[in-house]
Amino acid sequence: MELKQYNLFFLYQETVALTKRLFIQLKRRPSTLLAGILQPIIWLFLFGALFSKAPEGFLPGVDSYGNFLGAGLIVFTAFSGALNSGLPLMFDREFGFLNRLLVAPLASRLSIVLSSFFYITILSFVQSIVIMIVSFVLGYGWPDFYGLGIVFTTLILLVLFVTSISLCLAFVLPGHIELIALIFVINLPLLFASTALAPVSFMPNWLGWLASLNPLTFAIEPIRIAYTQTMNLDVVALHAPYGDLTCKSCISILFSLTVFSLIIIRPLLNRKLN
Amino acid sequence: MNYIQITDLSKSYSDIQALKDLSMEINVGTLFGILGPNGAGKSTLIKILATLVEPDGGEVFVNNINLIKNPRKIRELIGYVAQDIALDKILTGRELLDFQSDLYHMNKKEKYERIQLLVNQLEMNDWIDRKCGTYSGGMKRRLDLAAGLLHLPKVLILDEPTVGLDIESRNIIWQLLKDLKNDGMTIILSSHYLDEIDKLADSLVIIDDGKVIAQGTPAQLKNKLGGDRITLKVREFSTYEESKKISEILSSINGISQIIINKAQGYSINFVVDKEKDLLTKLKVELAFSKFEIFSLAQSQPSLDDVYLQATGKTLLDAEISMTGKRDLKKESKQSMR
Numbered sequence: 001m002e003l004k005q006y007n008l009f010f011l012y013q014e015t016v017a018l019t020k021r022l023f024i025q026l027k028r029r030p031s032t033l034l035a036g037i038l039q040p041i042i043w044l045f046l047f048g049a050l051f052s053k054a055p056e057g058f059l060p061g062v063d064s065y066g067n068f069l070g071a072g073l074i075v076f077t078a079f080s081g082a083l084n085s086g087l088p089l090m091f092d093r094e095f096g097f098l099n100r101l102l103v104a105p106l107a108s109r110l111s112i113v114l115s116s117f118f119y120i121t122i123l124s125f126v127q128s129i130v131i132m133i134v135s136f137v138l139g140y141g142w143p144d145f146y147g148l149g150i151v152f153t154t155l156i157l158l159v160l161f162v163t164s165i166s167l168c169l170a171f172v173l174p175g176h177i178e179l180i181a182l183i184f185v186i187n188l189p190l191l192f193a194s195t196a197l198a199p200v201s202f203m204p205n206w207l208g209w210l211a212s213l214n215p216l217t218f219a220i221e222p223i224r225i226a227y228t229q230t231m232n233l234d235v236v237a238l239h240a241p242y243g244d245l246t247c248k249s250c251i252s253i254l255f256s257l258t259v260f261s262l263i264i265i266r267p268l269l270n271r272k273l274n
Numbered sequence: 275m276n277y278i279q280i281t282d283l284s285k286s287y288s289d290i291q292a293l294k295d296l297s298m299e300i301n302v303g304t305l306f307g308i309l310g311p312n313g314a315g316k317s318t319l320i321k322i323l324a325t326l327v328e329p330d331g332g333e334v335f336v337n338n339i340n341l342i343k344n345p346r347k348i349r350e351l352i353g354y355v356a357q358d359i360a361l362d363k364i365l366t367g368r369e370l371l372d373f374q375s376d377l378y379h380m381n382k383k384e385k386y387e388r389i390q391l392l393v394n395q396l397e398m399n400d401w402i403d404r405k406c407g408t409y410s411g412g413m414k415r416r417l418d419l420a421a422g423l424l425h426l427p428k429v430l431i432l433d434e435p436t437v438g439l440d441i442e443s444r445n446i447i448w449q450l451l452k453d454l455k456n457d458g459m460t461i462i463l464s465s466h467y468l469d470e471i472d473k474l475a476d477s478l479v480i481i482d483d484g485k486v487i488a489q490g491t492p493a494q495l496k497n498k499l500g501g502d503r504i505t506l507k508v509r510e511f512s513t514y515e516e517s518k519k520i521s522e523i524l525s526s527i528n529g530i531s532q533i534i535i536n537k538a539q540g541y542s543i544n545f546v547v548d549k550e551k552d553l554l555t556k557l558k559v560e561l562a563f564s565k566f567e568i569f570s571l572a573q574s575q576p577s578l579d580d581v582y583l584q585a586t587g588k589t590l591l592d593a594e595i596s597m598t599g600k601r602d603l604k605k606e607s608k609q610s611m612r
Contacts, residue, residue: 010379017376025364028405096360100421103324104377105349 010107018101018115022088026123036081036127040073041134047197048138059199062228063141070135071224072196075216077131078124078155079190082162083183085120086170090179093170102273109273116167121159128155140227147226150233154251158219161258168265171272195220200239212240218254222247277302277460278323278429283332285318292318294484295332300462300477305455307475308464309578311593315484316464317357320433323462324354336429353427357434359414363407367398367417370406371424378425392420397446412443419447429460436470448474468578468590480582482593487585496576500531501549503580507542507569508561517541523560529553532584538592544583546576 026033044066051058051065062068089112092098101112128151136142143151166183173179191197193207194216200208211217221237225247229235233248245253278300285293292315300306308316321327322334325345334341341348361370368389375385393402396416401409409417415435422430432451436444451474455461465471471478472492480488480495488495508520517535520543524530529548536542547553554571561568582590 013376013379017373021362021365021373024369025362028364096356096358097362099324099326099356100360100374101377102326103349103352103354104374105346105379106377107379 007107011111014106014108014111015114015118018111019118022115022119025088026119032084033123033127036077036123037130039080040077040127040131043076044069044073044131044134044138044140048140064139066135066138066140067228068199068224069197070132070140071220071227072191072194073135074128074131074151074155074223075158075194075219076191076196077127078159079162079216079219080187081124081127082120082159083166083187085116085163086166086168086179087176089116089167090170090173090176094175109269112273113167113269117160117163120163121156124155124159125152143223143226144231147231150226150231150247150251151223154219154222154254157251157254157258158215161215161254161261164258164261164265168268171268190214190216195224195238200241205241208241212238212242215254215257218245218250218257221245222250276300277337278462279333279335280319281333283319283322283329283334285315285322285327285329292484293322293329296481296484296486297332298479298486298489300460302460303455303458304476305451305461305463305474307471307478308462308481309466309468309471309478309582309590310464310481311466311590314481314593316466316481317433318484319481320357320431320462320464323431324352324356325349326354350425351428353422353425353430355415355419355422355430355432355435357437359411359418361406361409361414361417364405366405367402367409367413368393370417371402371421374421375424380425388424388426389420392423395450396420410440411438412440415439415443416446419450423454427459429462430454431462433464434466435463436465436467466590466594472578478578480578480585482582482586488581492578495578495581499576499580499584500546501576502547503544503574503576504547504554505536505539505542505544505570505572505574507540507571508566509569511540512542514541517543519564520561520566521545523564523566524557527553527556527560530557534583534587536583536589536592538588538595544580547573 047069048064048066054065059065059068089098092101102109106112132142132151169179169182173182193210194214195211196216200211203211217238225231225235225237231247233251234246236244237247237250238245276299280296280298283293283296284291296315296319308319310316318327322329323341325341325348328342336348336351339347339351365373371389371392372385375388380388393399396419398413398416398420401413402417406414406417419432419435422432436447439447448470451461451463455476463471463474475492477491478489478495479486490498506520508516514535514537521533521535524533524543524545530553531546531548533543533545536544558568579590582593586593588596
């Protein structure tokens with residue numbers, strides 16, 4: 001029992017040290033943080049302006065396109081941050097810094113993964129809150145208290161899901177060039193093949209199917225509901241070609257995907273880290 | 275007392291067999307040298323001892339703990355200083371040491387005292403609060419060494435720690451290693467610098483092509499070679515046939531032994547002369563009789579390079595040169611990446 005308590009404390013000590021290192025890096029090189037905030041804000045301005053003269057009722061249930069777009073950009077910000085979370089680990093692998101961690105008697109090498117999760121979750125939250133504040137200032141609304149809870153729960157699930165995949169890729173791919181290339185290839189197509197920029201009803205049938213199967217959509221739609229109406233988990237959030245999904249269903253699917261991805265990557269992480 | 279026992283260790287990377295049934299024993303409180311040219315298998319052996327690479331076969335015990343079965347216990351005992359210095363260039367040296375001490379679960383007081391002691395010992399006071407990205411090679415190495423020593427390991431493993439260092443940094447590191455050994459630490463030092471191993475090591479192995487080719491104390495290994503080493507040339511660049519004739523003449527002289535024709539050095543002839551006899555005068559007479567003149571003749575005490583030469587027929591430098599271009603360092607680096 002005493003040994004277990006020690007291990008738990010050691011795990012905490014390691015995880016804090018590893019997370020602190022990532023935040024020191026961020027503080028001294030804040031360009032990632034700033035770019036992650038600036039890009040969605042620019043999109044918010046540009047896309048908001050692009051559809052500013054759209055006829056009323058163009059998008060059902062929302063006052064303006066900006067009101068519709070906010071949810072998509074919040075999710076996109078968290079998604080992009082999480083997708084990049086494998087990069088620091090990849091650089092540590094390539095430059096041999098990971099060996100410094102692996103020769104240390106870590107209570108559990110899970111701390112290496114946990115620190116990435118904490119770092120990216122906090123970073124994504126900070127970026128998302130800034131986007132939410134800018135959206136509010138532009139008059140695109142603010143979720144109620146219950147809605148805020150749904151926004152952050154959804155973001156945590158998405159960040160866990162995408163971070164686990166990114167960390168997995170950081171161990172599987174041979175180098176950072178390949179990882180960046182893959183991020184580059186999947187980042188924007190996943191955004192466009194989701195309901196971030198347009199509802200399913202605007203899309204051709206095949207794209208509607210893709211968007212309705214896209215994990216980003218399952219995160220976007222509950223957040224959109226939180227932005228556009230009083231939060232109710234039983235309200236229909238997505239009119240998918242295969243049927244209507246409520247907020248609860250979207251979050252449940254996202255939860256299942258997250259659990260599934262964590263189970264899937266575990267053997268790989270065990271093999272690479274043990 | 276044996277502290278580390280390595281038995282029949284083997285390791286392959288795809289088609290390359292890096293270690294071939296390697297066995298050795300390392301005594302507690304000694305500085306043990308691993309000498310060999312680049313590509314001999316030193317780094318693979320060191321990485322196995324540091325628990326970074328799992329061997330294909332064989333066993334390693336440190337303080338009677340099985341390294342393969344209990345790697346975490348071994349990690350508590352060892353400090354590792356890698357060949358390629360991996361520092362986080364955004365952190366300061368002090369932040370890196372603080373980070374490292376958390377990975378070894380040191381408490382605040384212990385952490386502060388150890389960091390300060392090592393900063394003083396390795397003369398890092400002037401630059402420890404600067405970012406690692408601004409450090410010279412020597413500074414980086416000293417910091418890396420401090421990181422390996424933070425938790426007071428029982429065994430310190432160093433993989434070519436002085437490669438490319440300035441004299442000041444090298445001397446500081448050498449002095450520290452001597453002090454650590456005097457304090458009872460077991461040190462494993464891999465190097466391809468002969469003088470480093472000769473000066474520092476209590477005992478050593480020489481590795482070539484993944485195998486142990488010689489093992490003992492530096493004095494034992496050199497004494498095995500007998501008398502002084504002679505390098506003889508009858509012209510600047512002889513032919514093999516000419517050198518062969520001379521070696522036949524030499525072999526007829528009683529007291530001359532271990533004759534080797536060194537192709538890499540213009541077919542010069544290396545041999546050992548009996549200490550007790552004045553053979554050089556006789557040698558000159560015999561060569562003159564066969565119409566050979568001495569172009570150059572160098573006499574030296576046996577060195578570890580001679581031990582290597584005797585075992586492999588080439589000098590360590592020649593082995594290094596012959597390996598240049600044969601190794602795919604990028605591929606090796608990818609293979610060893612986790």
